[in-house]
Amino acid sequence: MGAVPPLPDPTPVVVLVSGSGTNLQALLDATADPAYGVQVVAVGADRDGTPALDRAERAGIATFVLRVGDFPTRAAWDEALTERVAAASPALVVLAGFMKLTGPAFLARFGGRTLNSHPALSPSFPGMHAPRDALAHGVKITGATLFVVDAGVDTGPIVAQVAVPVRDDDSVDSLHDRIKSSERGMLVEWVGRLARDGHSIDGRRVVTPAQPKEAR
Numbered sequence: 001m002g003a004v005p006p007l008p009d010p011t012p013v014v015v016l017v018s019g020s021g022t023n024l025q026a027l028l029d030a031t032a033d034p035a036y037g038v039q040v041v042a043v044g045a046d047r048d049g050t051p052a053l054d055r056a057e058r059a060g061i062a063t064f065v066l067r068v069g070d071f072p073t074r075a076a077w078d079e080a081l082t083e084r085v086a087a088a089s090p091a092l093v094v095l096a097g098f099m100k101l102t103g104p105a106f107l108a109r110f111g112g113r114t115l116n117s118h119p120a121l122s123p124s125f126p127g128m129h130a131p132r133d134a135l136a137h138g139v140k141i142t143g144a145t146l147f148v149v150d151a152g153v154d155t156g157p158i159v160a161q162v163a164v165p166v167r168d169d170d171s172v173d174s175l176h177d178r179i180k181s182s183e184r185g186m187l188v189e190w191v192g193r194l195a196r197d198g199h200s201i202d203g204r205r206v207v208t209p210a211q212p213k214e215a216r
């Protein structure tokens with residue numbers, strides 16, 4: 001069983017982003033309370049000029065951008081990403097709308113302590129278009145899943161899930177917006193819990209202490 005022991009207070013976290021950054025913003029807002037127990041020490045992205053990077057800069061957090069196209073191979077990008085994240089010495093890494101798969105080098109260094117959020121109830125609808133695929137399938141309930149990243153696409157051990165209703169008149173955007181609203185709350189709650197209390201992984205199960213510490 002892999003275990004992440006109790007972590008420093010506040011727990012240093014690197015967040016990786018690609019887009020609008022509303023999940024990042026929710027985390028940043030939560031860190032304003034020292035009792036939350038998390039410090040975002042760096043924000044990284046795979047592309048320039050995104051609102052997510054603007055949010056990090058407004059919060060005074062160090063940012064970096066590593067574009068896959070600037071590297072000779074995907075593996076070289078993965079190694080550079082690993083080194084850049086490692087330079088910030090995080091205890092946990094959070095992929096918050098990061099639209100790239102991390103590779104073997106990254107997982108060798110940060111496996112078991114990298115969290116990703118997916119806008120569907122895993123194992124349904126993995127991949128880049130989960131709200132579209134859920135709508136097309138006609139499901140009545142979908143949601144979001146926080147999981148520990150492994151080598152697959154949205155396949156890792158599940159930390160938490162939240163259910164969201166699908167409405168008859170939903171568009172992909174209206175459904176994704178409703179999912180994201182619940183997703184942000186789940187992300188904030190569980191990143192805080194894992195940072196304060198640690199976690200272990202037993203097969204496919206993510207285990208957190210039965211009696212979590214109150215927010216510090």
Ligand code: GRF
Pocket residue numbers: 018019020021022023024052096097098117118119180183
């Ligand atoms: C989230 O729904 C995330 O799960 C998905 O992309 C969205 C990112 O939203 N991969 P934001 O950039 O945090 O606003």
